[in-house]
Every structure is written in structure tokens, then in C-alpha cells.
Amino acid sequence: MKDNGNTPHTTPPPQVLWGGRLEEKPEAEAFAFQASINVDRRLARDDIAGSRAHVIMLGQRGIIPAETAAALDRELARIAGELEAGTLTVDPGAEDIHSFIEGLLTDRLGDAGRMVHAGRSRNDQVAVDLRLYLKRTVPELVGELTGTIRALLDRAEEQAAAVMPGYTHLQRAQPVTAGHHLTAWGTALERDRSRFFDALTRLDECPLGAGALAGSGLPLDREATAKALGFARPTLNAMDSVADRDFALELSAACAITMIHLSRFCEDVVIWASEEFKFINLAESWSTGSSIMPQKKNPDFAELIRGKAGRTTGNLVTLLTLLKGLPYAYDKDLQEDKESLFDSLDTVRVCLRMFRGMMETLVFNRERMEAACIGGFLEATDAAEYLVRRGLPFRKAHETAALLVRDCIQGGQRSIVERSLPELKARSKLFEADVYQALSPASCVAARKLPGGPAPGEVQRQIGVLRKKLENPDHDGSSGNRA
Numbered sequence: 001m002k003d004n005g006n007t008p009h010t011t012p013p014p015q016v017l018w019g020g021r022l023e024e025k026p027e028a029e030a031f032a033f034q035a036s037i038n039v040d041r042r043l044a045r046d047d048i049a050g051s052r053a054h055v056i057m058l059g060q061r062g063i064i065p066a067e068t069a070a071a072l073d074r075e076l077a078r079i080a081g082e083l084e085a086g087t088l089t090v091d092p093g094a095e096d097i098h099s100f101i102e103g104l105l106t107d108r109l110g111d112a113g114r115m116v117h118a119g120r121s122r123n124d125q126v127a128v129d130l131r132l133y134l135k136r137t138v139p140e141l142v143g144e145l146t147g148t149i150r151a152l153l154d155r156a157e158e159q160a161a162a163v164m165p166g167y168t169h170l171q172r173a174q175p176v177t178a179g180h181h182l183t184a185w186g187t188a189l190e191r192d193r194s195r196f197f198d199a200l201t202r203l204d205e206c207p208l209g210a211g212a213l214a215g216s217g218l219p220l221d222r223e224a225t226a227k228a229l230g231f232a233r234p235t236l237n238a239m240d241s242v243a244d245r246d247f248a249l250e251l252s253a254a255c256a257i258t259m260i261h262l263s264r265f266c267e268d269v270v271i272w273a274s275e276e277f278k279f280i281n282l283a284e285s286w287s288t289g290s291s292i293m294p295q296k297k298n299p300d301f302a303e304l305i306r307g308k309a310g311r312t313t314g315n316l317v318t319l320l321t322l323l324k325g326l327p328y329a330y331d332k333d334l335q336e337d338k339e340s341l342f343d344s345l346d347t348v349r350v351c352l353r354m355f356r357g358m359m360e361t362l363v364f365n366r367e368r369m370e371a372a373c374i375g376g377f378l379e380a381t382d383a384a385e386y387l388v389r390r391g392l393p394f395r396k397a398h399e400t401a402a403l404l405v406r407d408c409i410q411g412g413q414r415s416i417v418e419r420s421l422p423e424l425k426a427r428s429k430l431f432e433a434d435v436y437q438a439l440s441p442a443s444c445v446a447a448r449k450l451p452g453g454p455a456p457g458e459v460q461r462q463i464g465v466l467r468k469k470l471e472n473p474d475h476d477g478s479s480g481n482r483a
Helices: 028-034 037-060 066-085 097-115 122-158 178-203 222-228 238-243 246-272 300-323 332-361 366-371 380-389 394-410 421-425 441-447 456-470
Strands: 163-168 171-177
Touching (some): 037 066, 037 097, 037 222, 037 332, 122 178, 122 246, 163 366, 171 178, 300 332, 380 394
Antiparallel strands (some): 163 171
């Protein structure tokens, strides 16, 4: 019969680790559906590391002969070297990375290869592989975050005195500086950095030895394997060890929050690069053109980063939905944990690189930014505070400033300082000639030198605080590998 695409394939699947119980096995199409090799192949290095620690412990405890343990360890090291050199490739037809590695051992060592799995289940094996992978890759992502924060702080130092409008509700609010704005972004990313470190601290427990859910009756040494693999300790409860994916949720959430931050920053970039704002000029290498409009220079990189934030939000929801309602211990559903988490980690990594490159090369239009501080009455709050400093209660000062804004609008004026001193005094006798200097954009910024404010000196202090956090040896991008 001709295969029209609807006929199930009858090719038998590869050898599997669990085949003894079932007389009939899934056919090829069904086998491929439940296989995970295309996702978990990136865990090969970690699967080998976990297996080496396990077999050494098995030999030390006398569970398998010492010479067999040594042979297994040597062969695992050889397989790792071959994969690293590219002389061995992962078989895409294998069920998962664990089956592939154990199959190689059995092919090469015979019955000795079959001893590798004593006292172990794929449930605790995949849990330790995933944690090992995250312990080595998340610090690399933190390094990308650190580099991006430093790039923002470098630009913030350059622009610490570059006056620009600050916005609330996307309406002109008060004068700030580009340095203040960039430091705000760096502050948000530093929180993201700390979230990844927090997640690394909590995942730094070794599930190896938990078995399927109840440990093993063999005399395993879980402390020894945890120490050998660089974990702080073994996990506490065997059932929780294989059921737990909180660490994946935490990292997925950290990725989603980081991408939301990048998305918001990129929204500002898109607005600032528009003809209406023209606060910045994006480098041509970080822009694209139009297939029909010859004049266009589009902020596509910023827009794409903004768009990719949706992926990480969706991945977090995927994991939350995956876990909701699962009975405790291991369920096959948990195989779906890695694809979404890996995608989030990959997305954050590449987006940080793209955003950093874009920020390092853009040019700020300082004249345009300062000119935008005139109009919209950004000095109104400072006019009220001018009166407060002369003894007027704030609510009365606020009302006076609001009436001045109304006067200006009725008089066709764009700023309070366009009114004459007699006109100002008509609203409050407390106004003096020095009000004109006090309400200039630069003076408004300079007056805000409280902690957190946009005054240039205060922005430099904030930058220093952030730089010190980045240099903290406990948060240097390697703490995830602490034993």
C-alpha cells in the first residue's frame, strides 16, 4: 500500500534502557514522539560528568569491582574527548542522551558498560544533568548581563550632565539626564543579575542517588558524588529530588523579567530614534532599511529584542502550566521542561549581546534633548518647590504653579520662565529675579541631588555603587560553581 503520510511507520525503534518489561515496543513514529534526544543532546558533557562521579563512587563503595569502575571512567572520559573533538557525534535516533551514552559504554565494554546504572534511575540522572548544565551555563549568561550593565554605565558616565526630559505616562514630567536614564536601566539589570545568582544558590544541590523516587538499597555515598560534582550538598528528600523543577521555574522567571526589562529599554530606544524625538542616532550597523522606502533607517534590532520578550514570557507560562496538577514524583510531562528553559536562556544571551552592541554605538543628540526640555512645563514642580523654600505650604505652592501653567497656556507661552517677573508676582509675591535661573533645565536637574536623583554628581555616585556590585567577588559569575 502506498504511504500517504497517514500510515504509521513500522520500523522498529532503537534499543532502549527500559525494554525488558514490554514485549511490544512503540513503533518508530511513536518512539520519535516520546524521545528527547534533539533537546537533551546539549547535556552530553553533563551526563558524562555525572556518570563518571557515579561509577567512581560505585567502585569505592564496592558495589562494582574497582577495575570495572576504572574502565568505565576511562571510557567515559574517552567519549567526552571524542565528542569535544568532533570525532563522535550524538546519534539523533537515540531516545535520549542518557541512552546514547550508556549504549556506547555497552557497545565498547560489554557487560561492564551495563554496570554504570547501578543505584541510579533516569529520573535522578536527568535531574543532575540539568542542574550541572545550569551551574556552568547560567554564570556565562550572568557574564553577558555584567558586560551589558558595564556598557550602560560607561555611556551613563559620558551623559551624566546631558539634560533631557523625563517622562511619566509618556508625557513630559521633569528634567533628568541621559546618564540618569541609562543608570536606571543598569539598576534594573543588576537586579536581574542578582536573581540569577539567587537561583544558582538554590539549585546547588545534587539529586544523584535519589533514584526513581525512593533512593536505593545499595550502599551509595551521596555526599561523595555531590562533592565530586561540585555541589554544595545532596538534595534532602528523594521524592522531591526528582519531582522538583523549581530551579527551572526560577531561572525561566529570571529570564522573562530580564527580557521584559530589555523590551522596555528598547521601547525607549525606538521612540528616541524616531524623527519626532531624534534624541539618538542609531549606528547604521544596528539598523536596517526598507524594501520599498529608500529613505528608511529602521530600529529593527531594538524592535526584535522587544518582540522576543514574548518568547520568554510564554516559556515561563509553559513551565508553570506543565507543573500545575502534576502528582508528586516523576512524570513524563517533565521531559518538556528543558526545551522552553533552554530557549529562554538562549534568547536572553543573544538579546543581551545585541542590546549591548546597539548601546555602545548609538550617538546622543544632546542639543535636541535639551531643547525638548523647553515646552511641556517640566519646570512646574521646581516652581512649586521654589515657593516652598520661601515658606509657602506645598499645596498652595502646587496650586500657584498650576495657575501659572494655565496662565502660560492662555498666553501662548511654552514655559513659566517666559512670563515676566511682575506676571509671576501677580500669582505670588515670593517670586524674585533668581527664579529664572532656578527654573532652567540644568538647574532643575542640579537641585535634585538627593540619593537617587538625576544631579550629575549623584548619578556618578549611583554608577559607582553599581560598579562595586559588579566587582563583588561573591557575584563574579562563578558562584554557581561553588562546591
